[in-house]
Each structure stands twice: as structure tokens, then as C-alpha cells.
Amino acid sequence: MSDIPKMVEIKRIQKETKNIRTFFLDTAINSAPGQFLMAWLPGIDEKPFGVSFKAPELGITVEQKGKFTEELFFLKEGDKIGIRGPYGNGFDTEGVKTACLVAGGVGVAPINALAIELKQKGVEVKIILGARSQDHLSLSESLLQCGELYITTDDGSMGEKGFTTNKLRALLKDEKFDKIYTCGPEVMMIEVMKIADSNGIEMEASLERYMRCGTGVCGACSINGIMVCKDGPVFNSGQLKKLTELGKWARSKSGKKVTLDDYCRGKC
Amino acid sequence: MVEKLAELKVDYAGVKFRNPTVLVSGVLGTDAATLKMVAKRGAGAVTMKSIGPEERAGHNNPTIVATEHFMHNAVGLPTPGYKNLGDKWEALKGRDFPLIASVFARSVEEHAVVAEEVASHKPDLIEINLSCPNVKGLGHAFGTDPEVAGKIVEGVKKVSGKVPVIAKLTPNTHRLVEVGKACEEAGADGLVAINTLGGMMINIDARRPVLHNKFGGVSGPAIKPVAVKSIYQLYANCKIPILGMGGIINGEDAIELMMAGASAVGIGTAVHYRGIEVFELVIKEMNDWMDKNNVKKVSELVGAAHE
Ligand SMILES: Cc1cc2nc3c(=O)[nH]c(=O)nc-3n(C[C@H](O)[C@H](O)[C@H](O)COP(=O)(O)OP(=O)(O)OC[C@H]3O[C@@H](n4cnc5c(N)ncnc54)[C@H](O)[C@@H]3O)c2cc1C
Ligand SMILES: Cc1cc2nc3c(=O)[nH]c(=O)nc-3n(C[C@H](O)[C@H](O)[C@H](O)COP(=O)(O)O)c2cc1C
Ligand code: FES
Numbered sequence: 001m002s003d004i005p006k007m008v009e010i011k012r013i014q015k016e017t018k019n020i021r022t023f024f025l026d027t028a029i030n031s032a033p034g035q036f037l038m039a040w041l042p043g044i045d046e047k048p049f050g051v052s053f054k055a056p057e058l059g060i061t062v063e064q065k066g067k068f069t070e071e072l073f074f075l076k077e078g079d080k081i082g083i084r085g086p087y088g089n090g091f092d093t094e095g096v097k098t099a100c101l102v103a104g105g106v107g108v109a110p111i112n113a114l115a116i117e118l119k120q121k122g123v124e125v126k127i128i129l130g131a132r133s134q135d136h137l138s139l140s141e142s143l144l145q146c147g148e149l150y151i152t153t154d155d156g157s158m159g160e161k162g163f164t165t166n167k168l169r170a171l172l173k174d175e176k177f178d179k180i181y182t183c184g185p186e187v188m189m190i191e192v193m194k195i196a197d198s199n200g201i202e203m204e205a206s207l208e209r210y211m212r213c214g215t216g217v218c219g220a221c222s223i224n225g226i227m228v229c230k231d232g233p234v235f236n237s238g239q240l241k242k243l244t245e246l247g248k249w250a251r252s253k254s255g256k257k258v259t260l261d262d263y264c265r266g267k268c
Numbered sequence: 269m270v271e272k273l274a275e276l277k278v279d280y281a282g283v284k285f286r287n288p289t290v291l292v293s294g295v296l297g298t299d300a301a302t303l304k305m306v307a308k309r310g311a312g313a314v315t316m317k318s319i320g321p322e323e324r325a326g327h328n329n330p331t332i333v334a335t336e337h338f339m340h341n342a343v344g345l346p347t348p349g350y351k352n353l354g355d356k357w358e359a360l361k362g363r364d365f366p367l368i369a370s371v372f373a374r375s376v377e378e379h380a381v382v383a384e385e386v387a388s389h390k391p392d393l394i395e396i397n398l399s400c401p402n403v404k405g406l407g408h409a410f411g412t413d414p415e416v417a418g419k420i421v422e423g424v425k426k427v428s429g430k431v432p433v434i435a436k437l438t439p440n441t442h443r444l445v446e447v448g449k450a451c452e453e454a455g456a457d458g459l460v461a462i463n464t465l466g467g468m469m470i471n472i473d474a475r476r477p478v479l480h481n482k483f484g485g486v487s488g489p490a491i492k493p494v495a496v497k498s499i500y501q502l503y504a505n506c507k508i509p510i511l512g513m514g515g516i517i518n519g520e521d522a523i524e525l526m527m528a529g530a531s532a533v534g535i536g537t538a539v540h541y542r543g544i545e546v547f548e549l550v551i552k553e554m555n556d557w558m559d560k561n562n563v564k565k566v567s568e569l570v571g572a573a574h575e
């Protein structure tokens with residue numbers, strides 16, 4: 001397929017919270033959980049979003065952050081956006097019979113697609129969904145259909161007060177999983193990796209870096225010479241351990257090496 | 269590595285490459301780790317993403333799109349700026365592969381300012397990007413005016429010390445050969461041709477240009493004939509060696525550009541079609557062709573299509 005945006009209609013918009021919406025698109029794209037699309041608003045910008053629903057309707061779940069997502073939130077059902085993809089590798093689910101999914105904030109998007117697929121495959125799934133507050137929690141209804149769901153919020157506005165990682169530690173006291181999957185803030189994912197390691201459990205995490213081409217050509221999304229868009233965005237703990245920039249450095253739009261903190265605060 | 273029968277080493281502008289393939293500027297050259305990775309995966313030399321006078325974010329997306337025939341880009345020369353590259357240079361010290369540093373600037377004089385600092389980090393070659401067609405007020409006018417191009421080369425040569433200087437040309441001019449000759453006369457140690465061809469794509473359903481910048485540069489298979497002709501004409505009119513690029517996908521394309529007159533060959537867009545493995549693949553395909561045709565040294569192919 002060509003790597004140029006194709007215009008598709010927004011069929012349905014689902015308000016998840018004040019800041020988060022799921023856009024269901026009038027198109028079918030065969031994607032694996034963990035893969036992402038580049039979504040285009042002509043004249044504005046084009047940005048990467050993980051597929052949160054593959055079928056019956058293709059969905060992306062978006063948190064409003066800056067200019068692009070603000071413009072996207074102005075759109076109504078029937079309006080069109082451009083998409084290209086899917087890109088990236090996706091999660092590896094082979095041989096997995098029991099899984100724990102740890103999602104932080106809008107990192108829940110690809111985790112939702114994964115939970116749906118695991119459930120269809122008959123995998124026993126437990127999901128820990130966490131966010132700063134209730135306003136940042138989304139897709140819990142969909143996740144409830146896929147397995148046992150635990151909710152945590154930093155401020156206690158919903159579910160248990162605390163971090164997803166505390167819940168994961170608690171669960172692991174008397175449970176074992178074939179694999180742990182995670183997507184969310186990088187610091188959280190690193191913590192999940194450490195916990196998985198110390199319990200001898202395989203894990204995979206989905207990373208984010210600034211993206212342009214999405215196809216491994218421009219080098220914008222490099223982390224230690226690995227292209228997050230093509231070699232990732234999903235990496236296993238063996239791969240993650242080799243990434244010395246993980247949790248520390250990212251590259252801004254100009255290509256300048258900046259701290260992950262500055263990158264996440266949008267100083268790029 | 270697959271070096272078998274044929275001798276693949278080349279000498280370009282006084283620098284030895286273990287094989288003729290070169291990673292072009294703007295593809296995968298953003299950080300030291302990627303450059304090292306590409307060298308490890310077979311490239312004979314690698315080029316850094318063009319370095320500019322100050323930090324630039326580049327254009328919004330879409331900046332890079334592709335069809336099966338070509339790639340279309342207007343990335344907009346993002347650069348941390350020459351003063352913000354300390355970590356990259358540091359990580360490239362003690363490398364075991366030739367490094368080409370690409371530079372661009374906004375005025376004749378500024379090229380020397382950027383190049384002087386860049387030269388202090390001792391890349392193996394400095395490539396002046398005289399040609400980027402995608403940024404207003406940058407490059408384009410430099411690469412289409414022989415006099416201006418010559419002045420830029422002259423200025424950079426004064427500050428580059430022992431580092432050879434090569435000039436990267438745009439095909440978006442009828443004065444390509446004149447520009448090439450002007451660079452040669454001004455002391456350039458080599459030429460690089462070609463940069464992307466100016467173009468535009470419109471999404472008919474959106475009724476809008478596809479690239480955020482509206483206009484962009486076309487690269488990949490569709491531009492190979494333009495590259496071959498440009499290299500052929502430059503070879504016929506200039507003595508300094510040419511790093512040829514534009515549309516190379518496989519080993520036979522690379523050989524075609526060498527027969528037109530290229531001493532070494534750049535590979536960029538092919539990374540999109542064949543992945544980072546493309547360097548190993550092209551080298552193997554060149555080798556196979558040479559074995560079959562009893563060519564012992566790759567240097568024998570340079571300019572072979574000229575009478
Ligand atoms: C593989 C991948 C999957 C993603 N999936 C989702 C998702 O499912 N839902 C969701 O809400 N968000 C997702 N994101 C993040 C999303 O792309 C950004 O939130 C969005 O680009 C913000 O744009 P903005 O203009 O609204 O905000 P801005 O203020 O421009 O950016 C906010 C932050 O988003 C990040 N960002 C901005 N532009 C880009 C870009 N071109 N590439 C990568 N990151 C960028 C930066 O960290 C920036 O600090 C994903 C990112 C990646 C890399
Ligand atoms: C995404 C992309 C970015 C590029 N950026 C630069 C650049 O920063 N400086 C430059 O001199 N050329 C740049 N180019 C041009 C290439 O270096 C090369 O001259 C051209 O793409 C032709 O070779 P190809 O067909 O093998 O890609 C870029 C090309 C592409 C596709
Ligand atoms: S976004 Fe271009 S290489 Fe990843």
C-alpha cells in the first residue's frame with residue numbers, strides 16, 4: 001500500500017472523558033494490536049495514534065494535549081481526516097495463555113486493542129488501568145469485557161488511590177502471568193519492566209518518540225539507533241535493557257537531544 | 269560482508285570507502301547511533317543530516333510520503349544547529365568508517381561559519397548542501413547560480429583545513445553543469461548529484477496539497493533517469509569525482525550511476541523500500557553482476573558509458 005494519507009469519514013465519536021475521545025473511522029484496516037496510524041488534518045499536521053479498536057469499526061482514542069488534538073476535537077461525525085498505516089510491529093502474543101496488561105493514561109489505546117484480541121484468543125487477561133485522575137481514565141467499559149479490571153488513580157478520584165505499579169506488585173504476590181504488556185508514561189513502563197524482571201516474567205512495552213515518516217526512513221524517532229516507528233513501537237525487556245536513552249533522552253522536532261522530561265512537557 | 273571476487277574499495281575525493289555505497293543526507297542520519305548502525309550494516313560511508321546555522325524544527329507533517337514509484341518530502345531542514353551537536357560529535361569519535369558532514373546556511377558567508385565549526389570536529393568530508401529545494405530562502409538560489417555556488421565553495425575551502433569539501437547539486441536548474449564547473453574551479457574536491465527534484469502532490473479527496481509545505485522534493489526510482497543524465501553530463505565536463513545518487517534501489521541501479529560517472533553511490537529512499545538491509549543487498553547485487561561480467565574492480569565501472 002502507498003504511504004500517502006487516504007481521506008476517511010469519522011463515523012462516530014465516543015466521548016470517554018472531558019479530555020479523551022474515541023474516533024471511529026469508516027474504513028477497514030487490518031492491523032495488529034500495538035500498531036499505529038498517522039492521522040492527518042489538512043493544513044494542520046499529521047500525528048501518530050495507536051489503533052484502539054480494530055473491528056467492527058477502526059478506532060483511535062485521543063487525549064487532547066496541544067494544537068493538533070485540539071483541532072481534531074473540533075471535528076464532528078461525518079467530517080473527514082486522512083490516515084495512513086498501519087505502522088510498527090505490534091505486540092507479540094504467541095504462546096501466551098495468561099497476561100497482565102498495565103495501561104497508564106491514554107496509553108490505554110493500544111492496550112485496549114490488545115485486550116480485545118487476547119480475549120478472542122481465549123487468553124486469561126487481567127488489566128490494570130491507571131491515570132492521574134478520573135478525567136484521564138478511558139475505555140474501562142471496553143476493558144471490562146475482556147478480563148478482570150483494576151483501576152488506580154493518583155488522586156483516588158476513581159478506583160484505588162495509587163500507581164498501577166503498586167497494584168501490579170500486589171497482584172504478583174500470589175499470581176503468575178506468561179507475559180506483562182504495558183503502555184503509558186515511560187517512567188511507569190520502566191518500573192513495570194523492573195517488576196516483571198524481578199518476577200522472571202516476560203514483558204513488552206510500547207514507546208513514543210517524535211515521528212515524521214513512520215516508515216523507518218527519516219531517523220526522527222531514533223532511540224539508540226533503533227527506529228521506534230518501524231523496529232517498534234513495541235519492545236521486549238531484552239531490547240529495552242539495551243536502550244540507554246530509555247527514560248532519559250528523546251529527540252525534539254529539530255533533532256536536538258533533550259531530556260525525556262522536556263520532551264514530554266512539549267518543549268519540542 | 270560479502271566481498272568475494274571483485275574489489276569493491278573506492279577512493280572518493282581522497283577518502284577511502286570500503287565499498288561504493290553511501291548513506292545520503294537526510295535519511296537515518298539524525299544521531300550517532302543510527303550512523304554507526306548503518307555503517308555496521310554495510311554502508312561504505314555515511315552522511316549526517318544537514319547541519320544548519322541555528323536550531324530549526326522543520327515543517328509540520330506530512331513531511332514524508334511515498335508511493336511505489338517515488339518518495340516526496342519537505343522535511344524543512346530540521347537541525348539542532350551547529351552549536352548543539354556536541355554529543356553527536358563526541359559519540360562519533362574513534363569511528364571506523366568515513367563520515368560526511370552535510371552543512372547548509374542562509375548566506376554565502378554563513379556557510380563558512382558553519383563549516384569552520386564542523387571542520388573542527390574532523391569529519392572525513394564536508395558536503396555543502398547547495399541545493400535543498402524545500403525551504404524558502406535556503407539553498408535553492410545558491411545551487412542554481414554558478415557564481416554564488418563558487419563563492420560558497422571558496423569560502424568553505426578557506427576554513428575547512430585538511431577536510432575535503434564536496435558540493436551537493438540540485439537538478440532543479442538548466443545550469444547544472446555550469447554550477448558543477450564553478451564549484452570545481454572554486455576548489456571543490458568532489459561533487460554530489462543529485463538532490464531531490466521539485467514537485468507537488470494533491471490529495472483530491474481533501475482538495476489540498478499532501479505535504480504541509482505544499483511543495484517538496486521527489487526522490488526514489490522515478491528520478492533515476494534524471495540522476496543518470498546529470499551525473500553523465502557532470503562527468504563529461506568536470507574532473508573532480510562525483511558521488512552519484514538518485515533512485516538507486518538495487519545493485520544494477522548503482523552500477524548504472526557509476527557507468528554514468530559516479531565514483532561512489534548514495535542510497536536514501538531505498539531504505540524505505542528495502543529497509544536498512546539495503547546496503548548489504550546492493551553490495552551483494554553489485555558483486556554478483558561484476559562476477560558474472562568478469563569485472564575485477566568496481567572502479568573500472570566509473571564512467572564506463574562514456575566513449
Ligand atoms: C506510536 C505512537 C502512538 C501514539 N498513540 C497515541 C494514542 O493512541 N492516543 C493519544 O492520545 N496519543 C497517542 N500518541 C501521542 C500523540 O501522537 C501526541 O499526543 C499528539 O501528537 C499530540 O499532538 P498535539 O499537537 O495535540 O500536542 P503537542 O503539544 O504538539 O504535543 C504534545 C506531546 O505529544 C508528543 N508529540 C507531538 N507531536 C508528535 C509526533 N509527530 N510524533 C510523536 N509524538 C508527538 C510530544 O511528546 C509532545 O510533547 C502516540 C504517539 C506515538 C509516537
Ligand atoms: C526524507 C529525505 C530527507 C532529505 N534530507 C536531505 C538533507 O537534509 N540534505 C540533503 O542534502 N539532502 C537531503 N535529501 C536528499 C537526499 O540526500 C538525496 O539527494 C535524494 O533523496 C536522492 O537520492 P535517493 O533517490 O536515493 O533518495 C533528503 C531526501 C529524503 C528522501
Ligand atoms: S518517524 Fe521517520 S524513522 Fe521513525
